Amino acid sequence: MRTRWSRIASRIGVVVTLTAALGTAACSGSGQSDELLIYSAQHESLTKEWIEAFTEETGIPVTYRQGGDTEMGNQLVAEGDASPADVFLTENSPAMAAVERADLFADITPEIADQVPEQYRPSSGKWTGVAARATVFAYNTDMLTPEQLPASMLDLQRPEWQGRWGAPPAKADFQAIVAALLQLEGPEVTERWLDGMKTNAEIYDNNITTLRAVNSGEVAGGVIYHYYWFRDQAETEEISGNTELHYFRNEDPGAFVSISGGGVLASSDKQDQAQQFLQFVTSEAGQDILRTGTSFEYPVASGVAANPALVPLAELQAPAVDPSTLDAQAVSDMMTKDGLL
Ligand SMILES: [Fe+2]
Known part of the structure; x- marks a missing residue:
């Protein structure tokens, strides 16, 4: 068990801090404990774009740890209530479903749910789709x-x-x-x-x-x-x-159509900031990063259209799948x- 986890930990990589660009945050003397910590299994370039735009808008400093869906999901389940993570972002739904099954997520706020159509988030309300x-x-x-x-x-x-x-x-x-x-x-x-x-x-x-x-x-x-x-x-x-x-x-x-997820860990002592982060990612500004950036992933929220190069999501005739029970x-x-x- 120990060997397995040290192997996983070594693959997860370093913590990256993205506060340097922000004079205000740096001047306010924000220490490690003020920073929101995201376990991110999304593509790193996309996570970074979201973090930079969020910090610019709110002044809230954010760090992240990068890994794959399965390894980050497994790590959260192993850490349980002791996890230092505030937010979990994935590429696909099954890792979100695994963390949800372990009962580690707080409910997303009604404000976030209002921004995301029902087919792009689980009915449980424990996390939300952020891209597809x-x-x-x-x-x-x-x-x-x-x-x-x-x-x-x-x-x-x-x-x-x-x-x-x-x-x-x-x-x-x-x-x-x-x-x-x-x-x-x-x-x-x-x-x-x-x-x-x-x-x-x-x-x-x-x-x-x-x-x-x-x-x-x-x-x-x-x-x-x-x-x-x-x-x-x-x-x-x-x-x-x-x-x-x-x-x-x-x-x-x-x-x-696979939904990339975002959720707030119930054990986080920064519930408000963590919910704000997901609210930003699913807002028009957050989703616009998907429309205009280089990720070519689909926006799913706030009525933002896909990058015009893509076939619109509504034309793909995807089967209806419950993302919370993907195993x-x-x-x-x-x-x-x-x-x-
Ligand atoms: Fe990918």
């Missing part, structure tokens, strides 16, 4: 015509897809997609699909290496999140120039049994 990402099938346009694309993500278990698609099963991103499949279709369908994946799919480390393999023609297609493709398109097209995106739509499990642990157990992990 869409599941896509990136495909190599030299290898597949639009007519040859799978109608459903479940088709990828069929023999004709053997050796022709890839995915990153160890990543929390992909496990969230399979957790949605499990919730929507149950364990039998999910286990069968994972068996098919074991037979058919090439395994990659992450979304980027998967997209790179699709682009180079190593595989014809890959299941990833949309924003990795849009980021590369906006930059060099180095890993996406030979590819296009296929959206499964039709409420298919492959049309799953990544069950998925990871199934994947381990199947030899995918």
Whole structure:
């Protein structure tokens, strides 16, 4: 146990302080204890943009610890009421659900709930969506015509897809997609699909290496999140120039839209500031960072539209999923049994 936790701790990295830019906060003599501490599993660049804008608006200094969804969620559960964290931010819902199951979150305020439509936050009121990402099938346009694309993500278990698609099963991103499949279709369908994946799919480390393999023609297609493709398109097209995106739509499990979460730890002694942070992230100003920035993730609150390069969220025909009960642990157990992990 000790070894495992020290390994996790070493991967989490250093605490970063973002108060230097703020003369007022620095002059008021704010010490370590005045700082809001965020455990962040969101992309670091996005978390930093939110923190800087929040501190500029409120004068409240913020620090963060960076890690992955699963490791940060596990750390919060292990720390329990003794956690120094005030806020938890994730890429996907399952880590939020795990912390919620451990009963470690305070309720979000009605002001925050008012800013976020019901489909982008759990009905429990224990946390809120702060952004969203869409599941896509990136495909190599030299290898597949639009007519040859799978109608459903479940088709990828069929023999004709053997050796022709890839995915990153160890990543929390992909496990969230399979957790949605499990919730929507149950364990039998999910286990069968994972068996098919074991037979058919090439395994990659992450979304980027998967997209790179699709682009180079190593595989014809890959299941990833949309924003990795849009980021590369906006930059060099180095890993996406030979590819296009296929959206499964039709409420298919492959049309799953994953909600990135934000929650306030009940053990925090800075409830007011922590709630203010989530209120800012879900406000028009906070969501506008998603619309105009380089994250290419979807805004979910305060009526802010998506970056115009993206297919609007409302057109993706995503299946209805309860984010509070997405179970990544069950998925990871199934994947381990199947030899995918
Ligand atoms: Fe990501």
